[in-house]
Amino acid sequence: MTLNIKKQLGQHIKKLRQERGYSQEQFAEKLGIATRTLCGIEIGKNFFTSSTLEKILEVLEITPQDLFRVNHYQPREDLEKEIFEVVKGIKDREKIEIIYKIVKSFE
Secondary structure, rough: OOHHHHHHHHHHHHHHHHHHOHHHHHHHHHHHHHHHHHHHHHOOOOOOHHHHHHHHHHOOOHHHHHHHHHHHHHOHHHHHHHHHHHHOOOOHHHHHHHHHHHHHOOO
């Protein structure tokens, strides 16, 4: 599996930014960077500096662990395997029922 950490992090930053309702322009202004710089970060062309990283974490109100958790960008087969392993480890019937309801809601 080929990892493109800049692209994965950029996609994750974009997703988090959009979830919080920021346009690229608004978010770039809060970070103190140009919109084109943010665009480059989000598409994986550019990488952020440590000071920009700190601002990203602050503005999005997330931890470094939250930002660098990009497992959901794995290939589909890897995601399925990981999901099955997690579900197999759950012993609480109530939690299994909740997962079942969530999965069924996508049908």
